[in-house]
Amino acid sequence: MNDRAIELINAEIDGVLSGVARAELNRLLLADPAIRSLRDELRRTCQALDAVQPEEIPAGLHESIMSALPASPVRRAGTAASGRPGKPVLRYAAALAGGLLVSALAFQFIGGGSPGLGPHELAGTLAPERDGVVRIDLPEVKGQVVVAGTATGPVVISRLAATSPVTVIASAEGHEVRLHAFVAPQQAPIELSAGLGKPSSTQPIVVISVVDAASGAVLQTATLRTDVPDWK
């Protein structure tokens, strides 16, 4: 198969074939059955590609983007970038046995401990309502999740009361922490905390998801940015 034929076939598929080039392609098609066959197959492949329907965007994507924007982030031209956003990774596979259970399980792919610091130690976090705090007010779960910037990295603190098992998944830059919590609704929320490890950025983005442990359904998501003071 000559390269010219392939170029002409693709130009035809992309709708950029000129009159002269079309005549050239027609001559090649008439002369060579292999070219005709290739052209038909490629056209069908591209038609199949073009028939693929766009995916609908996930619910809440727009809101999570807007809520994560820093207060004054726009750099002026020529200003060196001082850090990069993290790469939040969400995983909603959650399974938890029923019953009265309070547990905290931290799966840290890399790094740090869990100092369990309070929200007063937050610095520069961003959230829709209050810095570093995600408020949960759903029929099945109420309370809050706090992300604290500490010297050892972001620490996630959940204070939730739920009618059925829920999992708080917090992720930042490949680190992930899961806090599994279930307390009877009449009981006060119980505090759980875990560290996300040392980030590469001083302003890691932390993605928080509250997930129904049984079904894996995402009940609420939020994105926060924390300042991590001098973790090195």
Added chain:
Amino acid sequence: MNDESDGALVTRTCNGEVGAFEVLVRRHEKTVFNAAFRMLRDREEARDVAQTVFLKVYEHLGDYDPSYRFYSWIYRIALNESIKALQRRKPTAALDFETPDGAPGPEGIYDRCQLSDGVATAMMSLRAEYRAVIVLRHFMDCSYEDMAAILELPEKTVKSRLFSARQLLKTAMESKGWAPR
């Protein structure tokens, strides 16, 4: 519907109007998400990538050169972030190429839905640079010129890569008996 140009919205955002950036997000979020989804074939990862893309854009909006198309810039970031997400996966994950559940054998005839699934699955067998040109051309409707700008490659290279990608995709589909009829 806000018909203000991307460039004007960028300027307003740089002047402190967050609402202008929200218009940009609404305008481009579906395309950015779909680009990431077609690269990754994972909605959650695509969501994460889309979020990261807009945060990066917002943070670096002051560096944006208005002599270039805004969407070229944002799409380039989307592809780069998608490729980084692929690199973070375990080695086998990016190369999954299994027959979809319930797929007919080589002699099977696909309806539209099955064919779409076959195309999407076959795409995942392509290397990222080939998948990227397919995504840009067929899912983001980019011209050769746009693709060259986004990928920062000569137009000739882009065309050559696109043609190769299509043939590889065709071969991948044929090898699984998913050739469209």
